[in-house]
Amino acid sequence: NAGVMQNPRHLVRRRGQEARLRCSPMKGHSHVYWYRQLPEEGLKFMVYLQKENIIDESGMPKERFSAEFPKEGPSILRIQQVVRGDSAAYFCASSPGFYNEQFFGPGTRLTVL
Amino acid sequence: DAKTTQPTSMDCAEGRAANLPCNHSTISGNEYVYWYRQIHSQGPQYIIHGLKNNETNEMASLIITEDRKSSTLILPHATLRDTAVYYCIRLDVTGTASKLTFGTGTRLQVTL
Numbered sequence: 001n002a003g004v005m006q007n008p009r010h011l012v013r014r015r016g017q018e019a020r021l022r023c024s025p026m027k028g029h030s031h032v033y034w035y036r037q038l039p040e041e042g043l044k045f046m047v048y049l050q051k052e053n054i055i056d057e058s059g060m061p062k063e064r065f066s067a068e069f070p071k072e073g074p075s076i077l078r079i080q081q082v083v084r085g086d087s088a089a090y091f092c093a094s095s096p097g098f099y100n101e102q103f104f105g106p107g108t109r110l111t112v113l
Numbered sequence: 114d115a116k117t118t119q120p121t122s123m124d125c126a127e128g129r130a131a132n133l134p135c136n137h138s139t140i141s142g143n144e145y146v147y148w149y150r151q152i153h154s155q156g157p158q159y160i161i162h163g164l165k166n167n168e169t170n171e172m173a174s175l176i177i178t179e180d181r182k183s184s185t186l187i188l189p190h191a192t193l194r195d196t197a198v199y200y201c202i203r204l205d206v207t208g209t210a211s212k213l214t215f216g217t218g219t220r221l222q223v224t225l
Contacts, residue, residue: 004156031211033212035215042215042216042217043151043213043215044215045212045213045214048211048212056212058212089154091157093156093157093213095211098211099145099204099206099211102159102211103159104156104157104158106155106156107155
C-alpha cells in the first residue's frame, strides 16, 4: 500500500512563474491537507479538502494560492506569480476521515529564484 | 498559538527511555492529544494519540495526567533513528476542523 505521494520533490521557479504541486493521497483516503514549512520554522496549516470540496482554507494566503481535489486525480496546490517568500517545503497529508491520524508525504521543496 | 508547551530540546542516551513532556493546561474535554515527529526534513510521522486513558502502540506510550493538563510521550528504548523534532498537538474533535496546529516542538537528540 503506497503512502502519500507528492511530486515533484523539488521545484525551481523564477519570480512571476506559476508553481503546481501535486499530491496523491493514500488509497482509500478522501481527506487531504496541505501544510507549508518555511525555512527553520514549524509547519503551518494551509487548506483542508475532501473530494471536490474545500472544507477549511483558513491558512491559505488570500491571493495567488489555490487548491483543488477533483473527483479524479491528485490534489493540486497552485501558486501563481511566485515570489521569493514562497520558497518553502510544502507537505501534503491524507486521512480516511475526520480526526484519524494524518499520513504525510515526503514534501515538495519549492525554490523561487 | 499552538496552545501546548514543550521543552525546546532534550538529550537521551541510546537504549534508554526518552520521556518527552507536554503541557496543555487549558485543554478542553473535546480535545485529543496527538503526537507527531519530524525526522530531519522529512514529512511528519504520526506516533500516537489519546483522550483520557494512557495509550500504547508499537512505537511509544502516552501517559495523560488525570486532570489532562499535561502528558508525556515515552519512547521505551530510544535509538539514533529516533532523533527528531517531536510535536505535541491538541485536536478539537467537535465539528469538522481537523487541521493540525504545530508548535515549535521538542528537538530530541539521541546519542551513543
